[in-house]
Amino acid sequence: MMAARLNAAAAALAVLAVLCWAAGSATALGMNWGTQATHPLPPKAVVQVLQDNGIKKVKLFDTDPAAMSALAGTGIEVMVAIPNNMLADLADDAGKAKDWVKRNVRRYDFDGGVTIKYVAVGNEPFLESYNGSFINVTFPALENIQNALNDAGIGDRIKATVPLNADVYNSPKNNQVPSAGRFRTDIAGLMTDIVKFLAKNGAPFTVNIYPFLSLYLNDNFPLDYAFFDGGATPVNDNGVLYTNVFDANFDTLVAALAAVGHGDLPVVVGEVGWPTDGDKHAKASYAQRFYAGLLKRLAANTGTPARPKQYTEVYLFGLVDEDAKSVAPGSFERHWGVLRYDGQPKFAMDMTGQGRNTMLVPAKGVKYLPRTWCALNPNAKDLGKLGANIDYACTFADCTPLGFGSTCNGMDVAGNASYAFNAYYQVQNQKDEACDFQGLALPTETDPSTATCNFTIQIQTGAAAAMAMASLGSRSAGAAALVLALLQLLVLW
Numbered sequence: 001m002m003a004a005r006l007n008a009a010a011a012a013l014a015v016l017a018v019l020c021w022a023a024g025s026a027t028a029l030g031m032n033w034g035t036q037a038t039h040p041l042p043p044k045a046v047v048q049v050l051q052d053n054g055i056k057k058v059k060l061f062d063t064d065p066a067a068m069s070a071l072a073g074t075g076i077e078v079m080v081a082i083p084n085n086m087l088a089d090l091a092d093d094a095g096k097a098k099d100w101v102k103r104n105v106r107r108y109d110f111d112g113g114v115t116i117k118y119v120a121v122g123n124e125p126f127l128e129s130y131n132g133s134f135i136n137v138t139f140p141a142l143e144n145i146q147n148a149l150n151d152a153g154i155g156d157r158i159k160a161t162v163p164l165n166a167d168v169y170n171s172p173k174n175n176q177v178p179s180a181g182r183f184r185t186d187i188a189g190l191m192t193d194i195v196k197f198l199a200k201n202g203a204p205f206t207v208n209i210y211p212f213l214s215l216y217l218n219d220n221f222p223l224d225y226a227f228f229d230g231g232a233t234p235v236n237d238n239g240v241l242y243t244n245v246f247d248a249n250f251d252t253l254v255a256a257l258a259a260v261g262h263g264d265l266p267v268v269v270g271e272v273g274w275p276t277d278g279d280k281h282a283k284a285s286y287a288q289r290f291y292a293g294l295l296k297r298l299a300a301n302t303g304t305p306a307r308p309k310q311y312t313e314v315y316l317f318g319l320v321d322e323d324a325k326s327v328a329p330g331s332f333e334r335h336w337g338v339l340r341y342d343g344q345p346k347f348a349m350d351m352t353g354q355g356r357n358t359m360l361v362p363a364k365g366v367k368y369l370p371r372t373w374c375a376l377n378p379n380a381k382d383l384g385k386l387g388a389n390i391d392y393a394c395t396f397a398d399c400t401p402l403g404f405g406s407t408c409n410g411m412d413v414a415g416n417a418s419y420a421f422n423a424y425y426q427v428q429n430q431k432d433e434a435c436d437f438q439g440l441a442l443p444t445e446t447d448p449s450t451a452t453c454n455f456t457i458q459i460q461t462g463a464a465a466a467m468a469m470a471s472l473g474s475r476s477a478g479a480a481a482l483v484l485a486l487l488q489l490l491v492l493w
Contacts, residue, residue, distance in 0.1 A: 029298060029351065030057030030077070030315035032271055034336075035064065036322040038397075038427045039461045041343050043070035045363045046319065049343060050076060052361035053351055059270060059315045061123065063104040073112050079270075079315070080104060081120035081163075082145070084134055090121075090144055091137035097144035098151065106152055116158050120270070121145055124165040124208060126187055135187065138162060139194055146201050159203035162194065163270040166209050166249055169256040177237035178306065181252030182259055192260045199262050204313070207253055208271035211245045211290070215281045216330060223281075228293025240305045246272070246294070251306040266313075273317035273338075276346055278331030280405030288347040291316075291338070292355055299353025323398040323427075331400035342366050342459050367460040374425035374435035375418040377442045386413070389437040390420045397423035401453065408453035417441075418448050419455060426458035 033046060041049075047070040050058060059079040060067060071078055082090065082100070090097045101119075108114035121142045125134035142160055149155035168191060171180040183191040198205055211226040224231035225245050234241040235248060242248040250267070257265050274290040275282040294314075303310040321337035339345055343363020350356040393399070399420050401408040408419055421441040428434035435443045449455045 029055060029295075030059055030079075030313065031055050032059045032061075032273075032315050032318040033067065034061055034318050034320070034322050034325070035067070036325045037320070037341060038324050039341065039458045041320060041341075041363055041366065041459070042461075043067045045343060045365060047071055047074060047076070049319070049339070049361065049363050050074075052364075055351070057117075057313070057315065059120070061120075068108055068114050071114050072108065075115055077115050077117040079118040079120050080116055082122060082141070084122045084125050087122050087125065087134055087137040087141045091140035094144045094147065097141070098148040101145065101148040101152055105149070105154070105158060109154060109158075118203075118206075118268075119145055119149070119158065119160045120206070121160050121162050123163050125162065126168050126184075127165050128167060135190065139190060139197070142194065143197060146197070146203065150201075155201065159201060161198065161203050161206045161268065163206045163208060166207055166253070168207075169253050171252055171255075177235065178242065178248050178251035179237050179240070179255050181255030183256045191256075195257060195260050195262050195265060199265050204266040204268045205253070205257065206268045206270040207250075208317075209246055209249050209269055210272065211249075212274050212281065212286075212332075214245050216279060216332070227286075227289055228297060229289070237305075242305065244293075247304040250304050254304070254306040269312060269314040271315060271317035273336050275332035275335040276337075277335035277407050278327075278333070278400045278403060282332040282335060282405075283407075284347045287338070288349065291349055295349075295351060295353040296355060297353070327400060331403045331406065334398055334400050339363070341456070342368070368457050369426065369430050369460060371447075371457055372430055372443050372445055373418075373448055373455055373457070374421045374430075374441050375444045375446075375448050376414045376421065377440055380440045382439070385438050386417055386440060389440055390417055393420040393424035393437070397427045399423055408450075411450070411453065415448075415450070415453075419453065422448070422455050426456055429458070 031050065043064075043066045046067075051074065056075070057077045057079075058071070059081075061081045062083060063080045068080075086100075090100060105116055105119065109116060122134060122138050125138045142162055146155060146160040149158050149160060167184070168187060169181050169183050171177060171182070182188070195205065214221050215223065215226050222232050225233075225243075228244050228246070230243055232243055234243045242251070250269075253267065254263060257263050257267075272294065274287040276284045276287050298312065298314060301309055301311055303312065316338065318336045318338075320339045320343060321335055321341045323334050323341060325333045327333050337346070338349060338360060339362070343366055345360040345362055348357050349360055350358050351360070397420070400406060402411075402416055402419060403409060408415075411419070417440070421435065421437055425435045425441075425443075430443075432443075435441050447455065
């Protein structure tokens with residue numbers, strides 16, 4: 001009897017340990033919620049997914065009213081955002097910054113409203129590919145927004161920050177180690193001013209770190225160094241060994257911060273993740289490996305050599321695939337989600353960091369269009385027009401899975417044409433006229449998918465999807481209605 005009680009007590013302690021570990025990792029873990037999709041999931045479904053998976057922080061790329069309304073009353077901490085194209089106006093006019101804060105922060109800041117923690121001023125505005133477009137407006141916009149938050153009496157708990165790409169710092173070519181990290185020479189003075197302003201206001205430095213891009217941009221980059229499982233040859237930095245590029249990158253930033261007198265400034269990792277399609281290294285197996293290592297480290301508060309055993313606030317990128325994102329950086333841009341376009345998990349992922357073979361909780365209440373695909377007409381005669389029609393379809397739909405190294409690469413001409421035609425057909429909500437292509441295509445109820453290539457059926461959006469999601473909010477419908485009414489009243493108080 002005593003043995004049974006001891007076993008029960010041990011089991012209870014084990015469960016408690018797991019819950020504490022999970023709670024610790026969830027505290028630091030956030031998720032990016034992007035919405036550049038032709039058929040985005042309903043905001044209520046997305047918020048339910050966050051809650052079902054224990055994700056308590058979310059980073060947005062705007063202040064979309066539907067998303068904000070769905071987040072109201074949930075207690076999920078939110079980083080709202082100002083797009084780059086608004087920076088110039090906010091930099092030039094402090095009054096406009098105050099108005100933005102009034103309409104996009106104070107509007108939602110009430111008991112039962114949205115728990116806003118940060119305002120992201122721009123998104124990677126100093127990317128070298130922008131050719132300096134935002135160099136002169138980012139810092140003034142940051143100052144005006146933070147000052148507006150302070151003037152509104154909420155600057156003590158809502159901080160303005162600038163999510164920056166890791167290309168704002170580097171180590172010199174003759175000393176490629178983290179401890180030699182410095183801010184990029186062309187913006188060193190500007191970065192120093194920004195860092196001092198963040199420190200003065202108790203705001204964090206926000207950086208986006210992507211080990212995947214190290215592989216994508218350099219064919220000679222050692223594969224294992226992009227992951228956390230210790231298979232790579234370490235980089236020796238004066239006796240400190242770096243076994244993965246994430247730690248090396250993060251500590252290069254720490255050194256750059258120290259060089260301008262703020263080595264202790266809190267750092268938020270605004271984006272980190274791994275895509276699952278669109279490149280030879282963008283695959284689900286690599287994403288699963290990457291997240292397993294990252295989440296284990298976060299759960300254990302491993303930290304980095306420069307900041308060992310320290311809490312790090314991290315936002316994974318991203319939650320759901322976005323089939324309308326620009327592919328200028330690469331075809332992988334549309335495949336960063338840990339969930340598919342329809343909210344279904346892609347691979348095993350244990351958010352507690354214990355490495356269990358468990359799947360994320362999928363989106364609930366998602367409704368699909370009818371099970372009808374568009375495929376190449378087997379009786380088509382004039383195949384001379386096939387190339388032009390495929391190009392047309394792929395101009396207005398996502399054909400990135402057909403690229404080299406991607407999941408649908410290697411099909412024959414008929415397979416490629418059918419994939420392109422179906423992608424367009426689904427984007428167009430299966431309209432009859434969207435599956436013709438000058439007589440080259442026909443609708444079919446036979447799934448043309450292969451073992452590796454999924455021909456999608458799109459989800460319902462708009463009014464039909466909203467009705468389908470109604471059941472998700474039944475237990476809090478009254479509260480949601482009240483929140484929406486309050487938001488409408490508070491727009492211009």
